[in-house]
Amino acid sequence: MGGDYAPANAVLGAVEAAKENSDIDLILVGKVDAILNVLNENNISFDKDKIVNADEVIGMSDSPTAALKSKPNSSIVLGAKLVKDKKADAFVSAGNTGAMMAASTLLIGRLKGCSRPTIGATFPTANDKFCLVYDVGASVDCKPSHLFEYALMGSLFVKEIFGVNNPTVGLLSVGEEDSKGNELTFATFKLLKESNLNFIGNVEGRDILKGTTDIVVCDGFVGNIILKFAESFMSTLKVTLKAYAEKGIMNKLRALVTKITLKEALKKFDYQTYGGVPLLGVNGISIIGHGSSSALAIKNMVLRAKEMHDKNIIKKFEESLKTYAENK
Amino acid sequence: MGGDYAPANAVLGAVEAAKENSDIDLILVGKVDAILNVLNENNISFDKDKIVNADEVIGMSDSPTAALKSKPNSSIVLGAKLVKDKKADAFVSAGNTGAMMAASTLLIGRLKGCSRPTIGATFPTANDKFCLVYDVGASVDCKPSHLFEYALMGSLFVKEIFGVNNPTVGLLSVGEEDSKGNELTFATFKLLKESNLNFIGNVEGRDILKGTTDIVVCDGFVGNIILKFAESFMSTLKVTLKAYAEKGIMNKLRALVTKITLKEALKKFDYQTYGGVPLLGVNGISIIGHGSSSALAIKNMVLRAKEMHDKNIIKKFEESLKTYAENK
Numbered sequence: 001m002g003g004d005y006a007p008a009n010a011v012l013g014a015v016e017a018a019k020e021n022s023d024i025d026l027i028l029v030g031k032v033d034a035i036l037n038v039l040n041e042n043n044i045s046f047d048k049d050k051i052v053n054a055d056e057v058i059g060m061s062d063s064p065t066a067a068l069k070s071k072p073n074s075s076i077v078l079g080a081k082l083v084k085d086k087k088a089d090a091f092v093s094a095g096n097t098g099a100m101m102a103a104s105t106l107l108i109g110r111l112k113g114c115s116r117p118t119i120g121a122t123f124p125t126a127n128d129k130f131c132l133v134y135d136v137g138a139s140v141d142c143k144p145s146h147l148f149e150y151a152l153m154g155s156l157f158v159k160e161i162f163g164v165n166n167p168t169v170g171l172l173s174v175g176e177e178d179s180k181g182n183e184l185t186f187a188t189f190k191l192l193k194e195s196n197l198n199f200i201g202n203v204e205g206r207d208i209l210k211g212t213t214d215i216v217v218c219d220g221f222v223g224n225i226i227l228k229f230a231e232s233f234m235s236t237l238k239v240t241l242k243a244y245a246e247k248g249i250m251n252k253l254r255a256l257v258t259k260i261t262l263k264e265a266l267k268k269f270d271y272q273t274y275g276g277v278p279l280l281g282v283n284g285i286s287i288i289g290h291g292s293s294s295a296l297a298i299k300n301m302v303l304r305a306k307e308m309h310d311k312n313i314i315k316k317f318e319e320s321l322k323t324y325a326e327n328k
Numbered sequence: 329m330g331g332d333y334a335p336a337n338a339v340l341g342a343v344e345a346a347k348e349n350s351d352i353d354l355i356l357v358g359k360v361d362a363i364l365n366v367l368n369e370n371n372i373s374f375d376k377d378k379i380v381n382a383d384e385v386i387g388m389s390d391s392p393t394a395a396l397k398s399k400p401n402s403s404i405v406l407g408a409k410l411v412k413d414k415k416a417d418a419f420v421s422a423g424n425t426g427a428m429m430a431a432s433t434l435l436i437g438r439l440k441g442c443s444r445p446t447i448g449a450t451f452p453t454a455n456d457k458f459c460l461v462y463d464v465g466a467s468v469d470c471k472p473s474h475l476f477e478y479a480l481m482g483s484l485f486v487k488e489i490f491g492v493n494n495p496t497v498g499l500l501s502v503g504e505e506d507s508k509g510n511e512l513t514f515a516t517f518k519l520l521k522e523s524n525l526n527f528i529g530n531v532e533g534r535d536i537l538k539g540t541t542d543i544v545v546c547d548g549f550v551g552n553i554i555l556k557f558a559e560s561f562m563s564t565l566k567v568t569l570k571a572y573a574e575k576g577i578m579n580k581l582r583a584l585v586t587k588i589t590l591k592e593a594l595k596k597f598d599y600q601t602y603g604g605v606p607l608l609g610v611n612g613i614s615i616i617g618h619g620s621s622s623a624l625a626i627k628n629m630v631l632r633a634k635e636m637h638d639k640n641i642i643k644k645f646e647e648s649l650k651t652y653a654e655n656k
Binding site: 126172179208209232266 | 391453507510532533564567572586
């Protein structure tokens, strides 16, 4: 029931994923009637026993932790419980991000050795690669050890899912020199430097899109602000082009060509390709999508969840965190 | 001597400003020979007594505070001293930002009541206005009172220079709700709420380009990262378009139209228009420009300095800080 276009996009995207990979055993969680409506309207046959009824809906503006208590029959709470109870291997939702994080952390639980789960954002880069930024909002007041855990889990994720061997890690700061930063980065720098991660030192705001490094770590306050700032860039461009187009027929034509060109050229900047982002550090697979997720985005989230499961990624996280805890 | 194209751009831009406003009494600070070369090459007659020789040059990668000591005859140190000694009303440079801030703060000195000077960045917005973000790098570890001072000085600057009556102030955070933020923003929120500034509450990363508010305050760590991230957008767009253009003749044509259109449509996003940013909170006018400042950017910086002087802005800052100190 999560997201701006629920349950339609969630149902259609998930069914599409299960069609593409017949090894996916889909469970739909939400208001049964609403789900059946979507299925019927689209002539999709689906096993009713695989629908878990969730009467309550956590809205996008509900306070996360309060909603978990006041709405125990919401799709977010019930979905997380399915994973907790081992009735599902993964949970995917485009619902309230805070509630998804809280439900996953509190119900599914944290992995041993992980003090703060984290969500990242995937930024496409000018050199045709990706840069994953951790954290983008799970924790706003971070300690150096939290940032170190982000680097550890992010490295593993990028290696397993993006196939990057020994991915590079940059520490987001206000200058490349070791001497640039704030209290948090100075202490984190030391931890990363002493680790066996592929730490390349401080990076700056410009390095994210430049693609200087595979992974960027920062506290969730900074990461969230950058993510939202980045998202606003495309809409600003759109509004600016629209105003430009209104200044005569030649402008209108040019703006049209520009719009088509940018849409094609910036295809890789379309968040739908990546779908959603997994919450790393919890004891199960939990993927959180954008509130405005399309059916395509949902489909890619479900396929990503399946991939994470097949690659046994939670087990690998656990081992990696354990090795780190033993050596520190 | 500061900036990537010194002294040529500095000399040509400054002379151009003095030509446009004959009330400007220009002093050029730098290596006399290099300055004379630029003047001669461009057939500009200039009073030699108005050139202050500065033998040393602080490079863009020099450590700011160390350079002030080791290079006392640099244009940055001598320029700041001219203001300190009341031999100049304002100082403008595209040199090493850190050194400019250090020289201005240590030599010209802080205004009474200002604990941390600040530099802002001017962001053009989708609704055709401006958003000024303070701080973008003067201080990386800020206290709530510092952020409050930024809001106070920023409001005055936007009112006096941009002519915005009672400008709105937003506090950069991870959500619009009062409950969203980190320790720093919670405490700052209280200070702003209790003040007589036009505080509109928390704003998010997307609000900067959206133009929700005239002023955004944040600590210099966050602000600097956003600024550098924003600057990298345009270059990323350029690189992406170039790669797109290489995929066939139709693409090449489209990319060309797009480039022309964006250049025109995004004219307001050109930093040269604003030139540089003044360091607020010091006891004199000090304007810091982008390292790659063009002559046009320098010209606009000099004109801005003159405007700030004519509007007696330092005196107004002093009074505003005094009133705040008396009432707190």
